[in-house]
Amino acid sequence: MNRFFLIFRISKQNFKWSFIKYKNANYFLLNEQDSIKVNSVDELNKNLQTIEKFVLSHASPEQIKTTVVFDDDQLQGLSIKTTNVKLAMPNNIAKINVKNELTTKLENSFNLNFSNVLNYNPYLYKVTTIEDDHKEYDQFPLNKPAKSLEVLYSVLHADQASDLDNLKKLFNNYKFGQVSFNIKTLTLTSHLKAYDSYNLVIDLNQDYLAVAICNKGSALKYSKTLVGSRKILNRLSKATNLKANDVLNRIKTLEQNPTYSQNFDIKNLQIIKEELNYFLKDLEKFIYEFVDLKQIKNKIEFNVIAFSGVLARYLSNNFNLSELKHKRIQTLEAHQNLMLFECSDLSTTGALNLANNYSIESMSKIDTLTSHYSINPKKTPMQRLKDFFVINKTNNL
Known part of the structure; x- marks a missing residue:
């Protein structure tokens, strides 16, 4: 029997969805819509009714697995x-x-x-x-x-039930088959299932920063703070009098040419690099406290530290965690060798990993693992989040 996967991505005031067929160990995209604006529950219901009609024209509810993926800042606590x-x-x-x-x-x-x-x-x-x-x-x-x-x-x-309960009831009202709920960061960690030992995911989203320690694709420790790429780019725009897109283009220049020699806009490149260096220093402090460096130092080594988000490549190229044992720092990438359609959304491919039990990424026999080390924290390390992102030279991001 063919399997079908309906993936919703929910962010501020809009959502997108993808309907995917799984057949003969391949994924086929049947339909998708991006950036649907939603201003009310009634408007969302109208969209869900249309989507329900489409998916039921291709599959019965028993064949469908639905995953609703929220941006992390959409749920509290x-x-x-x-x-x-x-x-x-x-x-x-x-x-x-x-x-x-x-x-x-x-x-x-x-x-x-x-x-x-x-x-x-x-x-x-x-x-x-x-x-x-x-x-x-x-x-x-x-x-x-x-x-x-x-x-x-x-x-x-989550600490607060009301919003979560209402959202669950809303989606469960439709014939979307088996419905599960998740957040973006935990779909991202699924891409690291193939990596041994402990890994660290750092997602700089538009309006928040989320971090998670994971093992075999599952998050063991998590937190977020409301400092995102939008805030950083707005700050850089003010410092350089450039539009956000122009700032991003100059960041790409720094990715390709860190010394920016013989460039026409050396002054702005210097300002952007300096400001991003301040952010990197605060991010380093944030990560050290999050992982509880004193507890785990010399006890475990991170295999991969992976960045995602619009600034992922710059951050991965310039991030230095000298006090934390790790093998490499990289951008997060999805394994799409059996995806028969273009999919740049890591949370969608991650949701497919989880919904389809890693059928694409893990087809080997069950093997015994090596030793396991517990990293249960002694305390919650997020008590002074705002202080970590104070840029000493200027105002907060």
Whole structure:
């Protein structure tokens, strides 16, 4: 049976959607609409009615998986927590029916430990065999010998229920099949599932900065602050008397030629580079506190530090985290080798990873993982966020 994926991207006052067919290990784009303006719930409902009519002309609800991806600043009080569920294995084998038991036990625990759960994702399976050997897997260890199985989950929840509940009710009113909800940053972390060890995602969106530590594509620690690229570009525009697009063009010049020799606009390039260096220094302080550098220094090494957003290439080229052990810094890229359409939206391809259980990016057999290190924070490291982004030389961004 063919599978269909409906992806919504919700941001301030507009949304976009994509309807995608999965057949023979390939993705086919059936329809999409970008930047639909929405000023009221009634207007949103009218759009959803039109979309429902289209998707049901191609698939039954049983064939559809829908993911609603919110920009992180659209929901308040977001946080990531980790939890675990443990079960004894009948006949000492991990059978497929155990998955449903794990989900039921996990969701029952939400009433006790979490409020307003938006999303959850398993990131580690720990098996104890009848010989009391301990093994770890990043996928469900189907048919593996197991006396007991412990599953570690990453749980995204919100402090405030009202907006989230209303949004869930709104989308669940339509015949969109199985509907799940997520935020942009957690769809981005899914692109790092193939990388071993711990990775760090830094997304400088238009109106916020979000950071997440992830392991095997699942976020273990998360935070955001309302400092985005719009604010930074506005500041640079004022400093140079250039329009935002002209500032971006000069940033691209700095990406290609950091010394900007023999350039006609050396003065403005100097101003932009200087201001961005101030931002990079504050960003470095922000990251060190977020990861709790004192706790993890010399204990773990980040494999990849990945940037996304309009300034991703400049930041990845110039970011220096000398105190934090890491292998490389890069821009975030999606694996699109089996995408039969152009898709530059990393959150859409990330949502497909999660909805389709990484069918494109992970087709290998289940292998045992190496050792696992806990990074549970001693405290929330976001107490002085605004102070971190104060540029000492001038006003705040």
